[in-house]
Amino acid sequence: MRKQKGFSLIELLIVVAIILIIAAIAIPNLLRSKMSANDSAAASTLRTLNTSEVTYSTTYPTQGYADTLTKLGPNATAGTCDATGACLIDGVLACGTANGPCPKSGYNYFMVSASTAAPWGDYTASASPITVNSTGTRNYCANADAVIKSTAGITSTPAKLTAGVIATDCADKTKFLPIQ
Numbered sequence: 789m790r791k792q793k794g795f796s797l798i799e800l801l802i803v804v805a806i807i808l809i810i811a812a813i814a815i816p817n818l819l820r821s822k823m824s825a826n827d828s829a830a831a832s833t834l835r836t837l838n839t840s841e842v843t844y845s846t847t848y849p850t851q852g853y854a855d856t857l858t859k860l861g862p863n864a865t866a867g868t869c870d871a872t873g874a875c876l877i878d879g880v881l882a883c884g885t886a887n888g889p890c891p892k893s894g895y896n897y898f899m900v901s902a903s904t905a906a907p908w909g910d911y912t913a914s915a916s917p918i919t920v921n922s923t924g925t926r927n928y929c930a931n932a933d934a935v936i937k938s939t940a941g942i943t944s945t946p947a948k949l950t951a952g953v954i955a956t957d958c959a960d961k962t963k964f965l966p967i968q
Contacts, residue, residue, distance in 0.1 A: 826894035826924045830915040837913040838934040840876035852907030856886035857899045894923030898952030912958050916949030929958035937964035
């Protein structure tokens with residue numbers, strides 16, 4: 789009799805079972821890591837929006853702060869940057885809807901101004917996960933004071949925002965706390 793070379797069916801099934809067990813352990817950790825990365829990206833994007841707002845108000849003092857994300861983004865006329873499109877943020881974040889939602893990295897971004905005419909004296913930028921506890925775990929906001937605040941520690945499951953956070957809500961310590 790000849791000796792067979794190769795693996796038996798039982799040996800192959802054992803290897804497949806081990807791979808499936810490892811995958812079952814690794815996938816939830818991967819998803820948590822992705823949510824954490826999205827949370828960090830949202831806070832970083834709000835920092836970028838704060839910096840862009842200061843630059844905008846310095847460059848266009850008659851306008852004050854930008855009241856829309858579109859004004860901070862690239863201008864519709866290629867190669868020109870002005871008060872209607874200051875070229876300070878990317879086109880994804882400055883999507884076609886002026887005040888949001890503009891989706892990026894698992895979060896929707898919004899911009900709200902309490903002022904009704906230029907020069908706009910304030911702004912509130914906010915971010916909310918597109919799918920709570922799937923693409924992100926907390927809501928974020930920042931006012932003209934440039935302090936990034938989040939719902940971490942306030943509630944374990946934040947409500948998904950469908951519109952931007954207003955300045956009084958962002959300043960309310962029962963709704964948002966400064967991030968560390």
